Amino acid sequence: MAILVSLLVLLFASLELTSTLIAHENIIDSAPGTAVYFLVEHTGSGISSIIWKFNTSTVIVEALGGSTIYYGAYKDRAKLFTNNATLRLDRVTHEDSGVYEVQVTDDNGSASSAKITLQIYTQMSNVTVVISPVSDGLVEDEDNVTLKCEAQGTSPTFSWSHAGKPLAENPRFILSTDHSSLVIKPVKRSDSNSFICKATNAVSSEHSTPVKLHIYYGPDSPHTNVSTAMCDSNYPGDYCVKEGAEVTLLCQAQCFPDCNYTWWHNGKPDSSKPVHLIQNAYFNNTGNYTCLVKNAYAKKWNYSNISIFIYRPPLGQIACNAEVREDQVNLSCIWAGGIPQTTIELKVGSTSLNGLNEQYYTIAKTDSNLPIDLQCIGQYAMSTQTCRLTLDKPKLSAPTGNKITAGLNADVRLLLLQMKRARRFSATELLPTTFTWSKADTPTIVSGNKFSITSNNTFSQLIIMRFQKADEGTYTCLARNSIGQKAFQFEVYSGNGAVNVGLIAGATVGTSAGVTIFLVAAFYIRKKKRESLNDDALKLNQSHKSQSEDVPPDACRDVKILDGSTSEDGAQVVYAQVKILKKKEKTAVDPADPYAKVDKSTKHRNTGVPDVVYSQVKISKKAENEGNN
Template sequence: MGSYQYLPVWVLLFLAAAGSVSLQNVFEGIVGGSVNLTVKLNLPANRLVQWKFKTSTLIVTGLPGGSPLYTDDYKGRCHLYENSTLRLDNLTPADEGNYTLSVTNQGNGDTETGSVMLLIYSPLTPPTLRVNVSTTNGNAYPVNDTIVSLHCDAGGQNVVNYTFYQNGVTACSQPYVTCDKDFLYFQPITMSDTGTYTCKIENPISSNTSQPLSLTVIERVSGVVLNSNASSWPLWAGKASVRLTCSALGTNVTFSWHLDGAPLPTNPRYHLMNSNSSLIISPVERTDNGSFTCTASNSVNSETSSPLTLSLGWSPDKDILCEANPTGQNVTLLCSWEGGNPSANVTLEFKNINETRHDTVSKTVLKTNVITNDSLSCRGSQYEQQSCKLLLARPIADVPNPDTSVEEGKSATMTVNLISNKRRADSPQILPTTFTWINPHNQTLSNGDTYKINSSDYSSELVIFSPKVNDSGTYQCAAENFMGKSTFVFTLRVQQGPPSPPPKPPNPLSAGAIAGIVIGSLAGVALIGTAVFFIVKSTKKKHRNRSSGNAQMTMSGVADKNQENEEYVKYADLRFKNANPGNKAPVQQVAETEYSTVKK
């Protein structure tokens, strides 16, 4: 017998009736009860017996005269008899499935196997009777002449038989009513099918019946149609507007709208008119690229129209792209303008190549066929047109300030911005480029505490933080693409900055102390000047009254004239004369003192 553990009960019973499965190999058990599983096999004296669940889970191993060895999951809830019968206790729904007995003759090694199916039944709980139309307080209102189905939901219980009743009478007798296990189908339902319905479920140990469900068949709103006033397609997003109109047969019909199955969202572009039977969308956008439906309702039923999907068009989000990518000895030329609806027509032109496709065109050529200043042209056509050109040349840059001078300690910046060949009037795009910076010591630079490099496909910037004088020299920026390499040279001159100011005294004088010192100094100068005046005056008086030993005092001018912002100061030069020429005392000649102008 094969493995039947995945087949429902009714299938097994059907197979048994057809003779495909022997009922002798199907055992039934009740949750919480016990069951004896038996397979008729030859039992040699020297045998090894094993029972397995679903062919892989070992339950027990037994030898004649020895104690059976039970696995941990089955200890205490099963027993192996000498005749190889297996008793399972405390049955659970998880025990349902296929069980295999294998008997091995240890004398010659021959093994014989057999399988049985165990079905576990529980006392049935009431099923739930459901209908495929909306219900209110146990009442359903199916529409006349529609397909209606009832489902007797047993919640996964093992059920052998389902029976449907209308007003207590079997409901499957009409030719347009089909009962298929747990489903009843009205094909279609009629006005005479109004009534109270129940369903009954049965298994070998119990049965149960659902709560009643009331069906009231009603006339419906019919002929719901949704139309659009669009005269041409597609409608271009952001530019076009459209009116959707919902019509239906019936009385007192109201309308509601849905987009992709959900209620129509609030949107300032959506305008409901004519008692909600018309929807104006102005302008349409990409988000309107879904299924619109309208539902017509009255007091007895509702009907939803067939979905209407707007045919929308939009341009690609990005500009058309020109690319050239090297791969070994080849170059792949690419023109791309994706994302539009409908797809854009894109044309690639290169030398004698002219090819048009949707969204993207690529062409592979040999590198040897690409010459400096060749160009790739791409043209895209959709709602609008775009074009681009890609110049195939080594990097070109305009470096207006290759010489940089900075003070020591201040940052220095050098920048390379690639440009296309300005001689071409159409200003083509340029190839992506990699950049390498080299210092005056021929060392390749990288980001760190001293340097910061910011590079893109088309520009690069080197920042030197707090350069020293010895950082002066020639810096190089090597720019390279698959067409070649260009080197841009910069000269950096780092100048030594002004000397640092002297350190401030640890305890600077206060403003009051400084004022006191100044006042004191001025008072001292005034006293000295007064003293000199009286000394000079007294000396002149003595000179007139003395007859010998006169002293001569002359005033020496330090400066001939008073200059701007200068103070004119005179100093006294004191000399002595002997009254008696004959008694000259030897006097050491003193050199005349020289004075400088004192500037205030």
């Protein structure tokens, strides 16, 4: 055991006596003019001597026995740190590049050494990019270009960036082995962004100024825009322009430098600008237009074609016409004056005729043919219109009664009027209606002291002024058109009994589709003893102004209280109200009012005319009792 311990002691003692020398860096890169430290670390017993050499043979410094000696040119540039054998070398130059070796001997006489390589690099400067071939511009997809990076400095390495980003891999980008040259084959318009070369060595890096390539490209296929609507597929031309209108043709193409534009019209140059304005378009402006775009630098051109059609709309609206001559009816559809000509289709029953601008058809006027339903359909470049005409002689369509009881001294109005139904096609009134009023004792009633007649082609009204018992009887209105005629009758009587709300009768007259004649009779038929009129009667007079717009201006709009008009028994006349309900409107009836009545007639399913409601002025119980006495 004692022997083992002795061996271990000798082993550790020998390890402590062994000295080593370690260099912190085996290679040092530095730039001229700087100070370089050759850092080493010595382990073991104390240092007795140090010696530094350059490239094996040249002694830089030597330390022995407490004295340090510098040799040659190193006297002013070298500094030895004897505590750890580190050397500092000031103001290095390219000539200082080489291998430096240090040898250290410790107090036990053990020697150790280390070597360090110093490389002096010149910093990068004057980095430039040379373009070849030299050219003002390069044509896209045709030309190639080489970018050569040159720089001053020691051992440079090169890298490239494009548009502010590292150069991406691209089969068109070909780099040399050292990356100093970049070949672009072929150039594209995207290469117009800046290229930058970066030169780098161990001690510095430097960029070139951005290099911008001028790439001539285009024209691409021109894009055209026209300030008008596209034509219908049934008509020639891409775009349709109304005669006299202004139209702008715009042509645009991607191009560098800016291209030259020429608009050609039917094979002849028409404008040398990308925007071509046609003012007051006329028919000679119809035709093919070509936008020709040229790039004088790239020696390329491109074009785009469009066609324009100038049209004139037909005059007015499409017309459905009928001319009645004895035993025949001449029908026609007319919509002329347009360019191109309007296509017309005339339909009567199962018969269909087609042509341009106008079509005619004759049909016998017999009762078996009535009603005659004519439909016209017209088409031209930008529009389609239709009209319809139904021809028939007057006839009742929805009668609900014809006996009226009127109060004495009332002004009784008998009204015959037309009301139009809204349709999707135009309805032209072509067969005017004439009205003739008569009574058994008066073959033809004319306006005078007793009667007032107002008529036109659409309505007729008869007012019996201050109605008396002598005025009782049957009143007839004969409605006549060129197809036929029909008589409408009113039986008007006086009486003090229950109020007869009156007659509501409808008659379809053969003038045009969707027109109905209504007979409205026996308005103001309730009597009241002389006394101040109540508020209800006054309100009635005011509310009557909100009538349907389809009623003629002077018909059913002057319902009022006749102040001072009295009967023999001193009664005063109170009028009733007429109201034409709009679509979907409901009539509210007070069930507690024994005098409020609503007519039960319904809307005719063909004419679609609104219901007419008669509502009576509410009379106080006192007045009612007096009226029954």
